[in-house]
Amino acid sequence: MDAKIPNTHADLIKAIAELAATNPQARTVQLYQFALFLKTHPLPTEETFEEIAADEAIWDTQFAATAEDKLAALVAAVEREINEGKVLSMFDEHGEFIEHLMKSQTTLSFWQYYWDLPQEIRQRARQAYKLWRDNQPVQAFSKRVIESQPIYSVRIGLGYRALGLLKGDTVAWFWIGPHHEYERLLR
Numbered sequence: 001m002d003a004k005i006p007n008t009h010a011d012l013i014k015a016i017a018e019l020a021a022t023n024p025q026a027r028t029v030q031l032y033q034f035a036l037f038l039k040t041h042p043l044p045t046e047e048t049f050e051e052i053a054a055d056e057a058i059w060d061t062q063f064a065a066t067a068e069d070k071l072a073a074l075v076a077a078v079e080r081e082i083n084e085g086k087v088l089s090m091f092d093e094h095g096e097f098i099e100h101l102m103k104s105q106t107t108l109s110f111w112q113y114y115w116d117l118p119q120e121i122r123q124r125a126r127q128a129y130k131l132w133r134d135n136q137p138v139q140a141f142s143k144r145v146i147e148s149q150p151i152y153s154v155r156i157g158l159g160y161r162a163l164g165l166l167k168g169d170t171v172a173w174f175w176i177g178p179h180h181e182y183e184r185l186l187r
Contacts, residue, residue, distance in 0.1 A: 016031075019031070020032075047157065047158055051158055052158070055155075055158045055159060056155070058159075058179060059153065059155075059161060059179070062179060062182060062183075063145045063146060063153065064146070066145070066146065066186060067186075068146075068148060070186040071145070071146055071148075071149045071151065071186075072149065074149075074151070074185070074186065075149050075150070075151065075165060078107060078165045078172060078174045079165070079167075081107045081108070081109060081172075081174070082107065082165075082167065082172050086107055086108045086109075087105045087106065087107055087108070087172060103169055103170040103171070104129075104133065104164075104170065104171050104173065105170060105171075105172050105173070106172065106173045106174070107172055107173070107174040109174060109175070110162075110173050110174050110175060110176060113175055113176045113177050113181070114176050116177075117160075117176065117177065121156060121157060121160055124156050124157045124160070125156050125160075125162060125176060128154055128155065128156050128157075128162065129154075129162075132154050145163065150165060150166040150167070151163055151164070151165055151166075152164050152165075152166055152171065156176065159178045159179055160176070160177065160178050161176070161177070161182070162175065162176040163175040163176070
């Protein structure tokens with residue numbers, strides 16, 4: 001989606017209304033539900049669109065610079081963890097299994113990275129997961145790190161990402177952290 005984003009609030013509202021008017025009713029309902037979700041999950045006030053765009057550019061550059069052999073080794077390590085049964089299903093806040101279009105699980109190592117994060121980032125990670133879970137397969141919530149490997153990235157907040165390995169209809173989330181930890185992950 002390379003469409004130019006309108007500059008003013010009024011132009012954005014008009015563009016969204018035009019999109020809603022051209023979509024089938026089922027898609028317009030999804031757009032409405034997503035807008036309600038966003039209303040209840042606002043971005044932290046310290047994150048501006050400029051900061052988000054700059055952070056996206058840093059991650060894109062970092063992912064593009066990752067050596068193919070390093071990613072292949074990372075995929076192999078995650079697949080070993082999956083094959084050894086070192087995974088957990090994703091549960092909602094009530095402990096009930098969540099099953100949507102795409103299944104989701106975590107490796108045990110994911111939780112080690114997760115619990116090392118500051119509490120605020122863990123909270124944002126939970127919000128980002130719910131956004132991803134509830135809006136599959138909207139590509140705005142995840143993107144492929146590099147075309148040759150089935151590793152996907154989800155934005156958690158400024159400087160933070162979660163990475164998952166797509167196998168069939170299941171994403172195995174295996175890492176979460178900041179820019180500098182991503183570099184360490186590949187060593």
